Amino acid sequence: MVQYKIARLDASFAALSDATRRGVLEQLGRSDASISQLADKFHMTLTGMKKHVGVLEHAGFVTTEKVGRVRTCRLGLRRLEDEAAWIESYRQLWAARFEALDRGVEDLKRREKTSA
Amino acid sequence: MVQYKIARLDASFAALSDATRRGVLEQLGRSDASISQLADKFHMTLTGMKKHVGVLEHAGFVTTEKVGRVRTCRLGLRRLEDEAAWIESYRQLWAARFEALDRGVEDLKRREKTSA
DNA sequence: TAAACACTGAACCATATGGTTCAGTATAAA
DNA sequence: TTTATACTGAACCATATGGTTCAGTGTTTA
Known part of the structure; x- marks a missing residue:
């Protein structure tokens, strides 16, 4: 980030x-x-x-x-650029994370761990 | 808004x-x-x-x-939607406001007021 | 000049914040 | 069964926050 x-x-x-x-x-x-x-x-x-x-x-x-x-x-002259950028960056992170979850990757990992 | x-x-x-x-x-x-x-x-x-x-x-x-x-x-499931929306809405307000200022509308008004 | 107005600053108040320590409880490991 | 781990909750602390009142200062207006 x-x-x-x-x-x-x-x-x-x-x-x-x-x-x-x-x-x-x-x-x-x-x-x-x-x-x-x-x-x-x-x-x-x-x-x-x-x-x-x-x-x-x-x-x-x-x-x-x-x-x-x-x-x-x-x-003033500041137009919330940094704030918008942080939030947008977070939203992308969030989306990527949940996309991964949807693919079941994380779920699988978790199951492997608990069943081990 | x-x-x-x-x-x-x-x-x-x-x-x-x-x-x-x-x-x-x-x-x-x-x-x-x-x-x-x-x-x-x-x-x-x-x-x-x-x-x-x-x-x-x-x-x-x-x-x-x-x-x-x-x-x-x-x-969690919240993805900063409301926050992003508020900020975006503000940025539009801000842009509109300064566009108006650029056109000199506000400056003109101010000059009229002070010279009155 | 006197009165009204717009702000300023200090002081105060209750509550919130960001952190700690200390004394637990419950779980896991040896 | 002892010991170590992971968290929890209460208490405490210093500082910040969101608000107030009160006593100014400087500016307009009558």
Whole structure:
């Protein structure tokens, strides 16, 4: 299997493991938004939302820019390439494994072992 | 965007956010393994590995079966379909968004707003 | 200038996570 | 029958997470 940037995968899968953060990403896909707007939409305090945005920003999924007193959040440049690649790679591994199982190879091995 | 099983996505992305657990999945893609073997390979106590396997099992990625004193771990039936689908859906959203940006639509809007 | 707004940071809280050790239980091997 | 193996569960630990409140700071608006 290909070698990925481990820490980055850790951070991005962790970032995606929260429904609120996935929601924020989907929202920012529709339009940019301020922290306040996001906090309002997801029924959360400003401070709470700021933390989520911080996580997304740290994972590279979001960038922010403060103009005046408003901080605007936008989708970042990362497009989940590494994550998609890991998952795709795993799916191939999985398919190959179960194909082998279907052929009965593994079952046979197991039977030989237990009957030995 | 399509509606996914939220709790499941939470659990599976969380499960994937740890390098050891991703490693275990890749290992199990090559061959089944006992808890001891996995613990050994990932330089960890039996108890620690058992917890990781528990997380993967809870997320549906792994199934286990105890025969005698050995618990054998195998890949489960889930093949990251929902996860792949979410990511793909996000990538499309992202692409559409940046395509719009490229066309300058957003930039124009922003300029109109600030100059108003 | 005064009041309202948008954010920021520190502190706190409960719970989860990733790991350990230690004390078992059950099975297999000598 | 003793001993070694493989796992299990409880307890513990440090740190992270997801949320809050409260007390600011800086910006608009009236």
